[in-house]
Amino acid sequence: MTLPYLTDDCIYYILQHLQDDRLTLFKCLLVNRFWCKSTIPLLYANPFANITEKNYSITLTLILCFNKAEILQLKNQLGSNQINNINFDKEHKPLFEYPKYLENYNNNTISSVIYKWFVKYVSDLSIFKKLYYEIIPIFLQSILRQSRNIKQLDISINLFYKESFKNFNFQNFTSNLTKLNLLSLNFQNFQPSGTDHSTVNEEIEQEFLRNITNICTNASKLLIKLARPYQHDTSNDLIITTTTLEKLCTIIQVQNKLKMFKIWDCHSLLNDILLSLEFQKHSLVYVEFTACDFSNVSLKRFNYLYNLEYLKFEYCKGILLNQCESLNFSSFKLKELSFKLNYWNVDVTSLMIKYLGASLQRLLVETPTKSLIENISMYCPNLIFLKIRICLRVDLSVIQLFKNLRTRILSITTLYDTDKFFINLANNISINIGKIFLFSYSRNSSKFLKFKEFLENCHNRFEMISLNYIIELEFLKIVLNYIERSNNSLKVLGMMKLGKELNDEELKLLNLIKAKGVEIVNYSTIYHDLCKFAF
Structure with a gap:
């Protein structure tokens, strides 16, 4: 009797169905060469998710995928940090180019996994910080160089101010981002002008943003985390240059199907950002503001986003009662409105609910007042x-x-x-x-x-x-x-x-x-x- 035969497409469909079951996928690696070859891309699409201490050894796998220049950089840094107890066979070649399959690149998550693997080899606590800033960028550069399938990119801009990125070819990297559907640009922990900035590395940052603008035009989700103000400065203008702001606005404008937009720590730049969002009025559904200052910002800009369904404010400030009046003429029909720990008069929240409540299905608010509950009861009939x-x-x-x-x-x-x-x-x-x-x-x-x-x-x-x-x-x-x-x-x-x-x-x-x-x-x-x- 002939055994039933599964076509390659059937096997691939089965493996796709198991893509969230990593334990079973690891067993599938052992079936035969075809199963192994088909399983590896699924396992390494997001290998850093839900990782545990015993899985930190993925760091060694990444080292084996280094090129000669990266191996030399790593050895030099390990030597200078007096770490001589890590053995890796430079002659050993991995079966696959594992970083090539990466679909979810999260700078902080990957850095954390690598860091936690290395610290067990370090006895001197004073080396820890140096380890992070000198060794981890080598790994990040190597991963970015090899990646071909990134769909979600969460990257810290201060990464480009590391010495190892001075000669990095961002044009080759960004050309691989045509599949990108989520882009997160993190300017937090960014050093202000006049400290440690290098003109060369500022140019690298601008080159990266320029290439992103030209190549990545199909992101459905865009997240921008601006730098928090330094000391007691209430503006981040000195941190985000005019050139950078222009590129950020352009990145917003050129997306073909942007649905979600989130921004953190935006202060005097908010008018420019809202103006750019008007270019996405046909597709934008979700907008979220965290720690943003709406002083002197016209809320009339929201009225042009006629497909908006979800609007969220957290730790924001600056909205006055007279600014809310323009929302009375909004054309969008919100499904969800959320307020959390905002620094403005509670009547601002009540007034926004009055103007935006007719279509609301979900509402999240802070400590209730009489006017707040009355407006919810009166103006939110579909809640x-x-x-x-x-x-x-x-x-x-x-x-x-x-x-x-x-x-x-x-x-x-x-x-x-x-x-x-x-x-x-x-x-x-x-x-x-x-x-x-x-x-x-x-x-x-x-x-x-x-x-x-x-x-x-x-x-x-x-x-x-x-x-x-x-x-x-x-x-x-x-x-x-x-x-x-x-x-x-x-x-x-x-x-x-x-x-x-x-x-x-x-x-x-x-x-x-x-x-x-x-x-x-x-x-x-x-x-x-x-x-x-x-x-």
Whole structure:
């Protein structure tokens, strides 16, 4: 009888299906030469993801892929750092050019893996910092030289200010980036003019940005992390030169299908950046600002982004009430709006919700005020998920307004909570809310009492209740009482540390709860699934 034969395409499809199962893929290497050859590109597409200490030896694999010049550089640096206990066979040739298959290049992640492998050979702690700045750039240069399939590039600009990059051919490297769909440019930890800058290396940086502009035009995600201001300077103009700014704006403008844009630490340059984003009005869906200053910035620029669906502000400042008025004429229909730890008047957030709330399905806000809750209730008729993060003590009279909320899912994270807060929340929770997540940062047993007060006073129509509390006997009794009072409307209960060993009484109660048709799930897992963004 002839054995069934799998075509090469079938085998490749099977391996593709296993690409996230690295343990199984390593076993597939041993089947035969074809399986090995087909598996290697999958294993080395992102070999630094979820790496553990025992896998740091990938550093040795990278050394074996060095050319002669890189081997010589490494030996010289190891010698100068008095590291003489690392043996690698220069005659040994690897079976594959492993860096060639790399699809995800993250400068910091790769550097960390290499660093952690080397430090075990170093006895003098004073060498650690020198090790990072002199040895690791050799590896990064070698990887970039050999890479042919990069789709995600996260690179630190200060890398180009290393001596080893002085003669690096960036034109050859960037010509391999035509498949790029994510580009992250990190200017943080960048040295300001007048310190250690070399004119030659500044030219290398400009050459890199120029080549990126010409070659990489199909990124769907663009992330720019600008340098944080030095000392007490509130502007980063001295750090990002006019030439660099022009190139960054051009990189934004030339993308053919940009969907996501994120920017960090942008101050007086923000008007230029927003103006460039207008070139992406046909495709841009997601925009995120972190630690940006909107002083003297016209929010009218947002109105041209008529496909915008996700907008996020974190640690930002500078928006005034009169700046928000232009949002009243916005043409886009947001699905999600997020505010976190911004340094502006809370009425700014309320006003933005008033103008942008009609289409919102998801909203994330900080400590609630009367005007904030009133505007959410009045101007967000299509809200599905509302997350409220309470960082300050909240006026309990505000909680009474929660009964007007029209969202179906409510998540509350609180740093300052009291029994009165939870009782008021329970008594005023809207019957529209069928799923609730409560996360309290209490470090003592009082958290049990607070959740107890909530469950004993809230309405009985919840389908899901998720609490960051560990399973224990008294709490299980309270949950069971709620289930019996709610006529089995509860379907999902989220709790912490489900792997905890239970005693007989706890196990009996847990089984009774399950017998009522309630699924017990891990709080973190279900919360992550619910809160994750579309991107």
